[in-house]
Amino acid sequence: MSEQTIGQPPAGDKPVAPPEGKNSNNELFRKITQGPGLVSVLGVFVALVIGGLLVAVTDKKVIETAGYVFARPSDFFTQLWRAGTESYVALFNGSIYNSAQGFSPFLETLTVSTPLICAGLGVALAFRAGMFNIGAQGQIIIGATMAGYVGFAWHLPLVLHLLLVVLFGLLGGALWGGLVGLLKARTGAHEVILTIMFNYVALYLLDFLMNTTAFRRPGETNPISPILDANATFPVLTGSRLHLGFVMAILLTVLVAWMLKRSTLGFEFRAVGHNPEAARTAGVNVARTTILAMAFAGALAGAAGVAQVAGTEKVLTVGVAGSLGFDAITVALLGRSTPWGTFFAGLLFGAFRAGAVNMQISTGTPIDIVLVVQSLIVLFIAAPPLVKSIFGMNPKKRVRKTETIKAGAK
Template sequence: MSEKAPVVPDSGKPGNDLLRQITQGPGLVSVLGVIVALVIGGLLIAVTDEKVGETAGYLLAKPSAFFSEFWRAATESYVALFNGSIYNSTQGFKPFLETLTVSTPLICAGLGVAVAFRAGLFNIGAQGQIIIGSVLAAYIGFAWHLPIGLHLLLVIVFGLLGGAIWGGLVGLLKAKTGAHEVILTIMFNYVAVYLIDFLMNTQAFRRPGETNPISPILDSSAIFPAIPGSRLHLGFVMAVLLVLAVAWMFKRSTVGFEFRAVGHNPEAAQTAGINVARTTIIAMALAGALAGAAGVAQVAGTEKVLTGGIAGSLGFDAITVALLGRSTPWGTFFAGLLFGAFQAGAVNMQITTGTPIDIVSVVQSLIVLFIAAPPLVKAIFGMNRKKKRSSKLEPTKAGAK
């Protein structure tokens, strides 16, 4: 008789099961979801195109004209998107440098969300963690005047520390009181948003002689060096190093193993001797620190000043990036590059073809939809039917043996 593999007891929590299904499913489903979202986005562009509407009036008389215009409208927008984010004949690969610039905070914040996901936690608070990290980093950058090297190092350290404190507080409250991290992180987002609005109207943060809520420019010693002629700065190198560090942590360190064990089954992890409460606090603090790195990239790299809208929609885009990356470090990295390309090329797409820039947001939303519903993607590509057929054949093979 063949030995049966031991059965790992399930946590019995539908939320944990759903989180594992969405964030740790096969990467092929993510790729197929992106393809379907791009196809639907192309259809929406074509349907709303004026020339397509004109040729639709005589579709039966001249169908070739309709389908030709339909294909043109659906493809030229994506070509313009590519030209504005990767390469074009005029600027060469300079648009790709802009894509890397836009991707840098997305990768950092996405890593923060992904780390929490792997620990079984829904980190919806990257927005607040980015804000607090950027506040501390910016203050060190313009209020302290230090030598080159030390100044930028302290900006990075305090930015990560700010995010870690903001995320760690959520982990502490969850571990000690049992409060749900989704509610906590959402409320902490509101606190951070109103806190930065308050700070930007204080003498300590507002630029002297300025009526608008904007901080002084960070000292040159507190700013990431940039490639001449582009906005790409060494913050991108920081993002790559963080990806490498998180990848090493999950594969080689005890902390990474504990994160994965608690994320898979907290009850079993507790039985095995893992301190779930401590792991929860550490996971949220680390997630916050990574999101805080996104704030550092913004104030010390891209913007060089602090404003109330410094985080923009980065915190919520980071959730999408982590989902698309299946909560893996390198998956999050490439997902951040994809979304950075969308955002960097959207302006050129609108200028060149007249396609509304909002179509990029539509495509991103569709990607989230398909990633959050793997059975839908599998049904579209007939993957469920293949599984059913193979399962019917397995008993026959087993019987033959």
């Protein structure tokens, strides 16, 4: 037998490479969820411009001036600019500042942003671990259900009661998310399918509970719980709805940022999200990491449920989660799965929600235009090459242009 070089595979064996399709899918997932922040900012800008144009072209005065645009084009473009900017000015006045209320609208924005930030952090953390957490909606519902029950059924001293409400809300979300992670790790089931199904299970479970005597308010025919004890709710600022839950959202953002950057567990999350096979080879327990990642993600989404039931609503209803779980996906995508990026994306979407009502009242613009802008943001975030091509940021074209210039010079 001929000697075999050390470190080389046997003559008849070829190195086994990971499947190309799998690598391509992982790379695409990372590009969508963890791309450059500049693309997100530009995507928001383009979405706002398109939203403004949609408002403008449906404005009555714009349509009237379009009839004689060639005779007096200045009238048309003046009305086009007025209609396009007027709605956003009203949105700003309803979400940040206006002369009549001062910065009170900004406090409302912070209030609305609180559950978006918490749920967005849950989705973003799962993204960093390589999983698409569509189940924030169900995790919010279970977290709110457990927190709400502790809030109205138990009667405890001030600090202890509120701490238990928060703890049980986090625990409910963690159990709901961790169960998905367990099924994925043990059976190989896809987390997208699992989380979608768990959303429905959580929704109908809450619907069932709200029709039981343990959860329904005495004397009520509508499915609504008793009001939470005052000791079980977040303190609020005088003259606003802003509550201490916003401080909880800030603390959770700091915690997630520290965990991902400084802790061993956060490193394992990122390693598994980048390449599970390489992480397993390096000694990481991928199954354990998957379960923990989904449990932590669920706990963060459960915190959004706590913010809703103990901060804003103070009661438990079937619609306590609204569309927060699905908006959280957009928030996490816009934040590029970074804790602070998600935090500021949550503030932006909170401003959209808080200012939409004033926009409709002041200008008559349909409130649905905010949903259109949010949908456009998702579109542009999910298609980074589209945004890059709009702004001429395609590096391949630059390389080809440079090579063409060099070839011409030669």
